[in-house]
Amino acid sequence: MTVRALYHYDEIGLLSASERTPAGHRRYTERDLRRLYRVRALRALGLSLEEIAGVLDGAADDPESMRELLTAQLRRLDEHAELIGTLRQRIRGLLRQAGDSSGPDPERLMTTLELMSVFETYFTEEQRERLAERRNALGGEGVEAARREWAGLVEEGLRLVETGVPAEDERARDLVRRWDALAGGFHPGGPDGERTRAAARRMWRDNSAEIGRSLPWPAERMAGLVSYLEQARRSG
Amino acid sequence: MTVRALYHYDEIGLLSASERTPAGHRRYTERDLRRLYRVRALRALGLSLEEIAGVLDGAADDPESMRELLTAQLRRLDEHAELIGTLRQRIRGLLRQAGDSSGPDPERLMTTLELMSVFETYFTEEQRERLAERRNALGGEGVEAARREWAGLVEEGLRLVETGVPAEDERARDLVRRWDALAGGFHPGGPDGERTRAAARRMWRDNSAEIGRSLPWPAERMAGLVSYLEQARRSG
DNA sequence: GCTACGACCTCCCCCGGCGGGAGGTTCAAG
């Protein structure tokens, strides 16, 4: 406990010495001291000074307020703990990614970071949770199989683009259908799924270069493919 | 993302638009945008802007810095999670105390809070952990038995005080010995135990009224008993 | 009684990570 904290409590009216010596020095009475003890204990539980003032001044009127405050604080702590848990998971994932290949690859790590940010820009937290649920439901091999299948679709699409097949061609439209079916496995059902699908298309359209950076194909070829597929989708 | 945050990043030199229009409007280039993505992702992991600036500007020189930063952050999050865990335990304990008796008893709750603060004043965090270990080792019934035995000692001591038996009397010194033996079960062994014992005596001496408030005997009688025992201890 | 030296006082600026507003300029659509 520093004297600055006491001055601060005095300033904000949370706890002031009820007496002063003629010279102006603060004299804390027994009652002040007891109030200080309560303040410190409640601070140590993570309550704000404002909340503490409220419960200490209003507790006489409403004996329930204390319990309400504590349960509310418990909820806040629970939420906070959950947040910390997800952050730990994420950081561990990043460290695994950075550490599993023999040489550390800061470029790949940075790209992953960028993609995390792009993801959070286009999907709400709720949507990201739904998507994570779907991904977990598919399991590791399911995701890996989808990735391989998708790689085949990309190769096929790049061939269509670069051999000059128009986007209105039935082959392009069929590719779009298979592409969307594959992506569909990662989206939740119902109107939520439609929303995440739309968000994903926006994300691809606005950031195909950025996303392409994490893929084995050159970013500009991916960008071309994305706009080609978009055109084919509109035409169908 | 608000524009204020971008201005702030500019101000502290973390991220500034590399170009400006003739009118002075910021133009963020593709590279700026990628840097922004990294900043946002690292912020979302709980890193400070200063740390982010450090790792983004120094990562080229030292590819290890990123990993170090992430592991350090992981440690911080672990500590934070542990703190939150203990706070939750405490709050749950307080809520139990407030809720088990039929009517809520805010006075008792307040007294408990005061005692928590007094405890934290006299024992370091490490010492409190040791004491908690000992208490857990004794178990619930062990603590309850000690409490009953101790109540007997208090009654005995109050009789000695109030019948005028001098503190130098053998009966008083014997009481002190049994008192200390009982308390000894709650203290760790070795020099640590000596330190926590000394801290406990200081706490009793300075705050017998405060502590007595939580006991079934009047505070001033407990205060008298404490100073009597102290005198007896010195005389022996 | 005098003189150190510590403890206390008030007043003010500082941290991080922005939010919000005032007051002015610029841009794009109608």
Next chain:
DNA sequence: CTTGAACCTCCCGCCGGGGGAGGTCGTAGC
């Protein structure tokens, strides 16, 4: 040409105090 939105700079505010300047007070030793 106007109008409304977007942008700019500059400044004050939050929370829980930390730290220092510059002055006063209290007490212990000589």
